[in-house]
Structure formats: C-alpha cells, structure tokens
Amino acid sequence: GENVEQHPSTLSVQEGDSAVIKCTYSDSASNYFPWYKQELGKRPQLIIDIRSNVGEKKDQRIAVTLNKTAKHFSLHITETQPEDSAVYFCAAPPDTGFQKLVFGTGTRLLVSP
C-alpha cells in the first residue's frame, strides 16, 4: 500500500522567509497530490493540489512541485506571515482508484514576527 513520508516534522521561520515542506510517496501509480493546512482546533483545509501531468502549480504565495521520477512533491510558501502558522499535511491516493487518501505525518510550521 501507499506510504507517505513528510519532512520536517517542525519548521520555524521568521516572517518574510520562505518555507519548504517535502513529501515522498511509494506508489508509482499515484497521480493526485493535495496539501492541507490545519490551524489549531480547526478543520484541515485544502490549500493546493497537483496532478501528475503537471510539474508545478502556483497560487499566490504557495506553490507545489512534483517529481514523479523521484516520487516526491514539495510545498513552497514564500513571504511567510504569522497566519501561515499551522500544521501542514501532504497526502496521496494509494492507487488510481482514488478511493482514499493516505496522509503524511504533518509539519508544524511556526512563523515568528
């Protein structure tokens, strides 16, 4: 089955710096890779996703890159702000059936003013 590894587990940056979170997956058939942001006490929110026919996708200050050969994908946040502080989860479906998502272990991002 699919195994998703996520690093780092915690990340502290200064406001305005960039933050990068990386995930690797094991199932080469996976072709959809979402990222979720979960603030303390709140629901996970889908912030960006990428499909395997695309290498990079941007949405304002966030971007996701995908390397299918190496089976890893990354979340990039530029010009970080204190409100970016949250836990970020990557995920991947275990096969092309999209029946479920397997989540990474999460990265706690702390942005200090």
Added chain:
Amino acid sequence: DTEVTQTPKHLVMGMTNKKSLKCEQHMGHRAMYWYKQKAKKPPELMFVYSYEKLSINESVPSRFSPECPNSSLLNLHLHALQPEDSALYLCASSQDRAQPIEQYFGPGTRLTVT
C-alpha cells in the same frame, strides 16, 4: 453552499452510552468519509461511502456504525466506546470517488469518552 457541517461540536459520553455524530453537505458530492484524528496526528480514514453505499471500512471496530441515509447526510453511531476512542471525528466529502479526490472537511466533533 460550499461547506460540510457537523454536529455536535463537542460530545462527552460514558462507555455505556449510545450517541450519534451527524454530517451534512449540500455540494452535490457523492462520496463521504469519516476520519478519526488524534492530537498531533494526521487524519485516519475510517469509512468511505460512495453513492450512499459503504465502499471502504478500514477494519473499524463494530462499536462504530456508519449510516448514509441520503446523498447529503452521513451519520456515525457510537456505542460502548472506550476512553481511547476519544478524538476529533472529521467528516469529509468529495465530488465522486472515481474522480481525483478534492476532499472538503467539516469542522469535526471533539469526542471525549469517560
């Protein structure tokens, strides 16, 4: 309406109680999910319903019983729970389990079993 709603927000129950969690979406999504999330852990899939039929049960103990009365509603019936079942229970929905998943989560029910 682009939201998934869940009730109640908080629930405290004893080990002999019977309670139900409710989830509702009006986005026309045909796949609905129950997740369990412990503190500082990722969401852990419990059940998947597709077109109102149970399609995945991740070997969840029978003290958790899901129900999908119609395409907008999803219930989770709880009976004889254990303290270790205390967690945040999240509902999610997506357009169709055959399409690339864009799962949207509800706010969750924080369950405490005493």
